[in-house]
Amino acid sequence: MIETFADEAVLAAAAAAAAADVLRAGLALRGHATLIGTGGRSPAPVYDALREIDLDWGRVTVSLSDDRFLPMTSPDSNERLVRERLLQGRAAAATFLSLYANTPSPEAAADIAEPQLRALAPFDMLFLGMGEDGHVASLIPGSPVMEAGLDPAGGRFVIGVPAGVGSPPVARISLTLPALLAARSALVLIRGAAKRDIVEHGSGLPVHAFLKQSKAPVRVLWTP
Numbered sequence: 001m002i003e004t005f006a007d008e009a010v011l012a013a014a015a016a017a018a019a020a021d022v023l024r025a026g027l028a029l030r031g032h033a034t035l036i037g038t039g040g041r042s043p044a045p046v047y048d049a050l051r052e053i054d055l056d057w058g059r060v061t062v063s064l065s066d067d068r069f070l071p072m073t074s075p076d077s078n079e080r081l082v083r084e085r086l087l088q089g090r091a092a093a094a095t096f097l098s099l100y101a102n103t104p105s106p107e108a109a110a111d112i113a114e115p116q117l118r119a120l121a122p123f124d125m126l127f128l129g130m131g132e133d134g135h136v137a138s139l140i141p142g143s144p145v146m147e148a149g150l151d152p153a154g155g156r157f158v159i160g161v162p163a164g165v166g167s168p169p170v171a172r173i174s175l176t177l178p179a180l181l182a183a184r185s186a187l188v189l190i191r192g193a194a195k196r197d198i199v200e201h202g203s204g205l206p207v208h209a210f211l212k213q214s215k216a217p218v219r220v221l222w223t224p
């Protein structure tokens with residue numbers, strides 16, 4: 001099930017091409033398309049490749065599977081990564097929908113994002129990274145909201161995640177499993193032997209909850 005790529009650049013080109021195909025199909029069928037991005041190191045080269053692809057970016061909306069509850073001025077902001085690496089060049093014409101808001105709590109920011117993400121769904125393309133603890137989005141082992149976020153029958157699309165888990169262990173805003181499963185297609189981007197081992201031989205972690213479902217078609221792209 002895992003697709004192996006020789007290196008990061010080859011993986012990035014394949015992921016960008018797959019995303020562009022799906023976005024083009026969404027544009028042709030519905031007149032607009034949605035890409036849900038992710039933070040971390042893995043997506044940055046994909047963003048670099050994707051932003052130069054000739055698409056009607058003005059009719060594409062981009063958001064995130066999770067963000068840190070930090071303003072864009074922070075180097076740890078995922079929104080900052082997407083704005084700096086994806087929303088440039090041709091892709092600068094896309095609309096970005098923030099998960100972060102300057103609210104007193106991540107829960108209040110999630111309340112603002114909730115109806116906006118619901119209105120966007122289903123999403124044409126979802127990118128996910130995975131941590132070495134098996135987390136996807138900010139559904140992180142050890143978090144008090146992980147179980148609620150992974151409930152396939154849960155009523156929320158977006159939740160606040162209190163500080164104390166993850167790296168950095170700051171508060172976060174995350175899509176839930178029902179929101180992630182509202183993707184028409186998804187790419188999980190992973191690198192290194194340890195992560196491959198978790199996907200193939202681990203069990204019961206957030207990544208497995210996402211992979212063991214038949215709702216959203218998922219490809220797992222791996223490079224050593």
Ligand SMILES: O=C(O)[C@H](O)[C@@H](O)[C@H](O)[C@H](O)COP(=O)(O)O
Binds near residue numbers: 043131168191
């Ligand atoms: O907010 C976070 O905790 C990270 O952004 C995290 O979710 C990241 O996506 C994965 O750890 C994969 O990271 P890499 O892409 O660097 O492998």
